[in-house]
Amino acid sequence: MYLTKYFLPILKENPSEAQITSHRLMLRSGMIKQSSAGIYSWLPLGLKVLKKIEQIVIEEQVAAGHIPILMPTIQPADLWKESGRLNDYGSEMLRIEDRHGRGMLYGPTNEELVTDIFRSHITSYKDLPKTLFHIQWKFRDEVRPRFGVMRGREFFMKDGYSFDMDRESAIHSYNRHMISYLRTYERLGLQAIPMKADTGPIGGDYSHEFLVLAETGESEVFYDKKVTDSSLGERKIDYSDKQGIAAIVESFTQPYARTDETHDQNLFNKLPPERRLSARGIEVGQIFYFGTKYSESMNAEIVLPDGKRTFVEMGSHGIGVSRLVGALIEANHDDLGIIWPTPVAPFLAVIINLKHGDKKTEKVCEKIYENLVSAGLDVLYDDRDERVGVKFATMDLIGIPWQIIVGPRDLSEGFIELKFRKDGKRTRISFSDCSSELLNALRV
Amino acid sequence: MYLTKYFLPILKENPSEAQITSHRLMLRSGMIKQSSAGIYSWLPLGLKVLKKIEQIVIEEQVAAGHIPILMPTIQPADLWKESGRLNDYGSEMLRIEDRHGRGMLYGPTNEELVTDIFRSHITSYKDLPKTLFHIQWKFRDEVRPRFGVMRGREFFMKDGYSFDMDRESAIHSYNRHMISYLRTYERLGLQAIPMKADTGPIGGDYSHEFLVLAETGESEVFYDKKVTDSSLGERKIDYSDKQGIAAIVESFTQPYARTDETHDQNLFNKLPPERRLSARGIEVGQIFYFGTKYSESMNAEIVLPDGKRTFVEMGSHGIGVSRLVGALIEANHDDLGIIWPTPVAPFLAVIINLKHGDKKTEKVCEKIYENLVSAGLDVLYDDRDERVGVKFATMDLIGIPWQIIVGPRDLSEGFIELKFRKDGKRTRISFSDCSSELLNALRV
Numbered sequence: 001m002y003l004t005k006y007f008l009p010i011l012k013e014n015p016s017e018a019q020i021t022s023h024r025l026m027l028r029s030g031m032i033k034q035s036s037a038g039i040y041s042w043l044p045l046g047l048k049v050l051k052k053i054e055q056i057v058i059e060e061q062v063a064a065g066h067i068p069i070l071m072p073t074i075q076p077a078d079l080w081k082e083s084g085r086l087n088d089y090g091s092e093m094l095r096i097e098d099r100h101g102r103g104m105l106y107g108p109t110n111e112e113l114v115t116d117i118f119r120s121h122i123t124s125y126k127d128l129p130k131t132l133f134h135i136q137w138k139f140r141d142e143v144r145p146r147f148g149v150m151r152g153r154e155f156f157m158k159d160g161y162s163f164d165m166d167r168e169s170a171i172h173s174y175n176r177h178m179i180s181y182l183r184t185y186e187r188l189g190l191q192a193i194p195m196k197a198d199t200g201p202i203g204g205d206y207s208h209e210f211l212v213l214a215e216t217g218e219s220e221v222f223y224d225k226k227v228t229d230s231s232l233g234e235r236k237i238d239y240s241d242k243q244g245i246a247a248i249v250e251s252f253t254q255p256y257a258r259t260d261e262t263h264d265q266n267l268f269n270k271l272p273p274e275r276r277l278s279a280r281g282i283e284v285g286q287i288f289y290f291g292t293k294y295s296e297s298m299n300a301e302i303v304l305p306d307g308k309r310t311f312v313e314m315g316s317h318g319i320g321v322s323r324l325v326g327a328l329i330e331a332n333h334d335d336l337g338i339i340w341p342t343p344v345a346p347f348l349a350v351i352i353n354l355k356h357g358d359k360k361t362e363k364v365c366e367k368i369y370e371n372l373v374s375a376g377l378d379v380l381y382d383d384r385d386e387r388v389g390v391k392f393a394t395m396d397l398i399g400i401p402w403q404i405i406v407g408p409r410d411l412s413e414g415f416i417e418l419k420f421r422k423d424g425k426r427t428r429i430s431f432s433d434c435s436s437e438l439l440n441a442l443r444v
Numbered sequence: 445m446y447l448t449k450y451f452l453p454i455l456k457e458n459p460s461e462a463q464i465t466s467h468r469l470m471l472r473s474g475m476i477k478q479s480s481a482g483i484y485s486w487l488p489l490g491l492k493v494l495k496k497i498e499q500i501v502i503e504e505q506v507a508a509g510h511i512p513i514l515m516p517t518i519q520p521a522d523l524w525k526e527s528g529r530l531n532d533y534g535s536e537m538l539r540i541e542d543r544h545g546r547g548m549l550y551g552p553t554n555e556e557l558v559t560d561i562f563r564s565h566i567t568s569y570k571d572l573p574k575t576l577f578h579i580q581w582k583f584r585d586e587v588r589p590r591f592g593v594m595r596g597r598e599f600f601m602k603d604g605y606s607f608d609m610d611r612e613s614a615i616h617s618y619n620r621h622m623i624s625y626l627r628t629y630e631r632l633g634l635q636a637i638p639m640k641a642d643t644g645p646i647g648g649d650y651s652h653e654f655l656v657l658a659e660t661g662e663s664e665v666f667y668d669k670k671v672t673d674s675s676l677g678e679r680k681i682d683y684s685d686k687q688g689i690a691a692i693v694e695s696f697t698q699p700y701a702r703t704d705e706t707h708d709q710n711l712f713n714k715l716p717p718e719r720r721l722s723a724r725g726i727e728v729g730q731i732f733y734f735g736t737k738y739s740e741s742m743n744a745e746i747v748l749p750d751g752k753r754t755f756v757e758m759g760s761h762g763i764g765v766s767r768l769v770g771a772l773i774e775a776n777h778d779d780l781g782i783i784w785p786t787p788v789a790p791f792l793a794v795i796i797n798l799k800h801g802d803k804k805t806e807k808v809c810e811k812i813y814e815n816l817v818s819a820g821l822d823v824l825y826d827d828r829d830e831r832v833g834v835k836f837a838t839m840d841l842i843g844i845p846w847q848i849i850v851g852p853r854d855l856s857e858g859f860i861e862l863k864f865r866k867d868g869k870r871t872r873i874s875f876s877d878c879s880s881e882l883l884n885a886l887r888v
Contacts, residue, residue, distance in 0.1 A: 007511050007574060009565035033561055035516055035523075036548070041561055042514040050514070067451050070486040070494070072479055072598045073517060073581055074538075074550070079479075091543045094518075096550075098597075099535045099585045104480070106518070106540075106550075117477055117485055121453035130451060137517055137581070141543045153542075154516045 001347070003382045007044050009033075010394055020216045022329035023148030025338050029398040031325075038145025038153035045398060046325065048346035050156065053324050054135055056187050056343065057158050064180035064239050066131040066160055071113045073137055077103030079112040083297045094139045106139035111294050111316060114161040118312065119300040125165040128302065128312070129173055133160030135321060149326045150282070156322035162315040165302060167291075170313035172242050174206050174289040175249045177317040179239070181210055181285050182232050182252065184319065189341025190331060192284055193227050195257045199288070206289035206315070209259060211281030214330040221281040222263050224255035224271055259283075282327045289315040338399030339422050347380040349442055350400045352392070354407030356385045364416070364431065365406050368438070375439055396421065402442055445791070447826045451488050453477075454838055464660045466773035467592030469782050473842040475769075482589025482597030489842060490769065492790035494600065497768050498579055500631050500787065501602050508624035508683050510575040510604055515557045517581055521547030523556040527741045538583045550583035555738050555760055558605040562756065563744040569609040572746065572756070573617055577604030579765060593770045594726070600766035606759040609746060611735075614757035616686050618650050618733040619693045621761040623683070625654055625729050626676050626696065628763065633785025634775060636728055637671050639701045643732070650733035650759070653703060655725030658774040665725040666707050668699035668715055703727075726771045733759040782843030783866050793886055794824040794844045796835050798851030808860070808875065809850050812882070819883055840865065846886055 009030040017034075018024035026032050031046030042050055058068065074096070080086035094106040107113065114132055122130065135158045145153050162173035178194060185192035192210040199207045211221055213228075230252055238244055256268055259281065268276060294300070295311035302312050320327075332339045342348065349372065353365045365381060372379045380400065382391050395403050405417040405426075415428045418441055429437050453474040461478075462468035470476050475490030486494055502512065518540070524530035538550040551557065558576055566574065579602045589597050606617035622638060629636035636654040643651045655665055657672075674696050682688060700712055703725065712720060738744070739755035746756050764771075776783045786792065793816065797809045809825060816823045824844065826835050839847050849861040849870075859872045862885055873881050 005509065007513070007565075007576060030565075033564065035557060035560070036518075036520040036546070039516045039518055039520075041516060041557065043561070044511050044513055047512055047514045065449065067488050068491055069451070069488055070491045072483045072485060074480075074483055074583065074598055076480040076483075094540060094542065096538060096540050098538065099587065102480070113479060113485065116479070117487070120477060121451075121474075132451060139518065143543065154518055 001380050003380060003384055006380070008398070009043065010397065018148065020147050020150070020330070021333055022150060022216075022326040025329055025333060025397070026148055026326070029338060032149065038142055038151070040149060040152060040154075045346045049325050049328075049340070049344055050322060052344045052346075053188060053328075054156070054158075054321055057135065057184055057319055057321060060180045060184040060187065061133050061158070061160060063183075063237075064131075064176050066133050066180070068134065069117070069132050070134045070136060071107070071110050071117075073106055073139070074104050075107045075110075075113055077105055079116055079298075080105065083112050083115075083294055085112070092140045092142065094141045107136075108138055108140045109316070109318075110134070110136075110159055111161065111314075112298065115294045115298045115300050115314070118161075118163055119298065122163070122302065124303050125305060128163055128165045129169050131160055131162040131173060131176075133158060133317075147326070149322045152322065155320065158319040158321055160317040162289075162317065164313040165304065165310075167313060170289055170291070170315060171206065172245065174287060174315055175242075175245045176239050177287045177315070178208065178249050178252070179232070179237055179245055181287065181317075181319065183237065185210065185212075185284065186232055188324065188328065188344055190284070190324075190328060191228065191231070193221070193223060193257050193281070194252055195221060195223070195259050195281075196253075196262050197259070197286060197288075198261045199290070202290045202293055204289065204291070206287075208253065208287055209283050210285040211259065212284050212327050212331055213279045214282050214327070215280055216330050217280030217282040219281050219283065220260040220263075220278060221258070222260075222268055222276070222278045223257040225275040225277050226255040227252070227257045228277075230255075282330060283320075284324055284327050285317075285319040287315065287317040289313075333399070336393070337397035340399045340401060342401050345399070345401050347378050347400050349377065349402035349404055350380040350382055350395050351404045351406060352382050352395060354388050354405060356383075358408055361406055361408050361411060364411060368404060368406065368416070372438070372442070377439075377442060404438065445824050447824060447828055450824070452842070453487065454841065462592065464591050464594070464774070465777055466594060466660075466770040469773050469777060469841070470592055470770070473782060476593065482586055482595070484593060484596060484598075489790045493769050493772075493784070493788055494766060496788045496790075497632060497765055497772075498600070498602075501579065501628055501763055501765060504624045504628040504631065505577050505602070505604060507627075507681075508575075508620050510577050510624075512578065513561070513576050514578045514580060515551070515554050515561075517550055517583070518548050519551045519554075519557055521549055523560055523742075524549065527556050527559075527738055529556070536584045536586065538585045551580075552582055552584045553760070553762075554578070554580075554603055555605065555758075556742065559738045559742045559744050559758070562605075562607055563742065566607070566746065568747050569749060572607055572609045573613050575604055575606040575617060575620075577602060577761075591770065593766045596766065599764065602763040602765055604761045606733075606761065608757040609748065609754075611757060614733055614735070614759060615650065616689065618731060618759055619686075619689045620683050621731045621759070622652060622693050622696070623676070623681055623689055625731065625761075625763065627681065629654065629656075629728070630676055632768065632772065632788055634728070634768075634772060635672065635675070637665070637667060637701050637725070638696055639665060639667070639703050639725075640697075640706050641703070641730060641732075642705045643734070646734045646737055648733065648735070650731075652697065652731055653727050654729040655703065656728050656771050656775055657723045658726050658771070659724055660774050661724030661726040663725050663727065664704040664707075664722060665702070666704075666712050666720070666722045667701040669719040669721055670699040671696070671701045674699075726774060727764075728768055728771050729761075729763040731759065731761040733757075777843070780837070781841035784843045784845060786845050789843070789845050791822050791824040791844050793821065793846035793848055794826055794839050795848045795850060796826050796832075796839060798832050798849060800827070800829045802852055805850055805852050805855060808855060812848060812850065812860070816882070816886070821883075821886060848882065
């Protein structure tokens with residue numbers, strides 16, 4: 001993409017309404033524009049990141065055997081009467097009346113709708129287990145939306161719903177979700193720690209939130225140093241292996257890790273002092289096995305092998321996709337701007353022309369651009385007629401992992417320069433074989 | 445995908461609420477489920493088709509140099525007061541009040557929001573031309589929603605907005621849209637004819653609707669036989685070539701083609717009788733150059749090369765993505781069910797096991813499945829314990845282009861069978877080298 005043909009509206013000033021880093025950087029780098037309180041348009045750069053996150057989330061859900069569907073944003077209020085949540089939900093729910101006076105609402109979550117789909121089509125244990133998920137816009141009418149996409153009103157979320165014939169199978173679904181979430185966060189370049197979560201009036205042990213450590217996190221978190229040493233890494237996951245999956249879950253959840261909501265100081269004190277850590281965390285997902293709460297109220301029954309009928313066991317599992325854009329920035333930035341982890345970077349590299357108007361330099365830039373694009377890489381070319389300082393500042397701000405710096409002086413010696421945004425390290429690359437050497441460097 | 449692990453809720457009976465073929469077939473084949481009048485959940489099979497269409501639409505817009513953004517579904521009413529459309533829009537607009545009593549609405553279209561983005565960030569001719577598009581859910585509160593996704597209330601639409609410094613450039617944007625739309629429809633396997641459309645109170649010559657011929661179309665259309673002989677085919681398009689693009693547009697729009705709204709019988713009668721055709725058509729897109737209607741009312745000005753200020757020239761260009769799913773079925777079906785054009789088929793092929801429980805047949809099916817999936821093909825495996833007749837009926841209904849039929853009798857002679865859904869033609873393929881022969885056949 002040639003920058004002069006793109007739409008990258010960089011703000012020079014710090015926007016006064018932004019209280020936290022990610023909000024400030026997203027506005028400054030032209031990723032989003034507020035359209036009303038807590039509601040944003042995603043401009044080209046922001047949309048690219050959002051879509052990359054979405055794609056990784058989808059891939060990991062599909063890998064875990066979960067099935068994509070797409071439920072609408074507008075739901076009938078009647079279904080929420082059945083579940084009893086229409087009044088419970090309070091004024092965070094955006095209630096709507098259509099032209100015929102029918103009660104509708106903008107879905108803040110989808111337990112009712114998915115249970116209705118389930119009960120309309122599935123009646124036997126033979127069709128279980130089944131997890132249906134979707135990634136769709138949700139609305140929660142926050143009284144005081146803030147922090148940009150971190151606590152917006154219209155937000156993009158993956159929510160998955162598991163249906164199982166019994167508790168054992170439901171716990172396996174829960175565990176599958178935990179592992180697929182951990183893998184998702186790792187692929188995004190984030191360490192998210194599963195922490196025991198409050199299960200509210202329903203009770204039970206089966207809810208975890210996933211928290212990313214960041215100074216600006218909304219929750220205080222307490223954890224055993226061991227948890228941050230855990231990672232799935234490259235290990236192959238067999239999602240059909242109940243015991244194997246359970247053992248991995250155990251290894252991640254056995255060490256102490258809780259938010260202020262579930263923190264137990266006595267339990268925490270049993271850890272050796274050097275392993276007791278506390279920090280701030282941003283919630284980026286939650287999984288919850290709640291049994292038959294919705295299947296009972298909405299009458300979603302299945303027939304068991306012995307011919308008896310029972311209410312289907314359910315769980316809800318969510319990842320905040322638009323929120324993750326903010327969380328990723330909170331966890332990856334410096335004074336100059338964003339530092340995108342490569343898997344979610346809007347572009348892998350940017351070509352910076354140090355001398356606008358210099359024919360030879362422009363020609364080399366264009367040639368590099370063509371080479372990289374033909375190799376299937378997603379590259380930006382800063383072809384603006386701007387001072388070099390402005391170009392570097394822009395590219396540091398928007399956080400593209402690699403800067404390919406092309407100027408007449410280096411070129412006259414047969415070189416271009418490659419800068420890695422994260423550590424600022426610069427490498428000279430001989431231009432004669434720039435295609436292969438550059439391609440190798442970028443594919444690190 | 446193993447069918448027993450999938451979620452494909454086939455209906456045995458014809459749903460009584462469905463008045464047209466596509467609606468009936470989408471319900472029967474488990475592509476959608478209605479959640480309330482004119483609002484649907486997309487079940488796995490339907491979502492796959494929707495996503496494939498979306499992807500083709502995106503690719504062709506990007507190829508034309510248009511830039512993806514994503515605007516929210518909920519818009520502030522204030523912007524529509526500025527443009528003067530808040531009252532004009534009438535009761536098709538879903539109006540909402542948030543918890544603070546602020547006027548909001550579920551966007552039926554996005555001229556206001558995109559003009560607001562434009563005027564906030566672009567002030568100079570130097571940044572033009574620019575076309576911003578998005579694919580987002582829209583809502584129109586139809587008084588009588590019907591025909592399934594063809595006239596739903598919540599629908600998925602690509603809408604693009606072009607911004608140009610003058611009329612000439614704006615007409616080139618218009619022409620770019622026409623060509624990119626024609627290419628999109630062709631890639632989807634549809635012939636859509638551009639027809640002169642009513643420009644309403646704004647006037648001007650620059651609006652075309654795109655209509656797919658189908659018996660169940662909502663409009664009567666009149667056209668010169670020549671238009672159905674036109675196609676872009678494989679020709680390479682250079683979107684920067686104003687004259688070249690204009691010439692292609694001319695070749696598609698010069699022959700007579702109008703809907704009943706703009707039909708001119710006198711003009712039509714000038715055609716030789718054998719070229720005068722009439723039929724029914726389904727609208728699947730519309731492009732419109734309307735000049736400064738919104739830039740004037742919303743004060744979106746740009747500075748010209750001579751330093752003078754002027755209102756930016758705009759156009760709106762839409763493709764109904766969810767509607768296309770229905771239109772594709774209207775144009776591609778027979779008595780047995782849907783016949784998907786390959787580019788939008790939910791799966792390329794299905795493996796049909798003729799003898800459930802037969803170890804050897806199952807093993808071969810699984811091996812074929814593994815081979816095709818490793819080759820990157822998207823394949824369904826009908827591993828259900830069902831009668832052969834039921835399997836064939838299901839697969840004919842859901843319209844997967846290729847059926848790979850595996851049974852013990854053929855296998856004992858070293859063969860499997862390949863059936864093409866569209867013409868029912870069956871070919872025997874020797875099983876020993878099934879990988880390569882089958883792969884070649886499927887890649888036709």
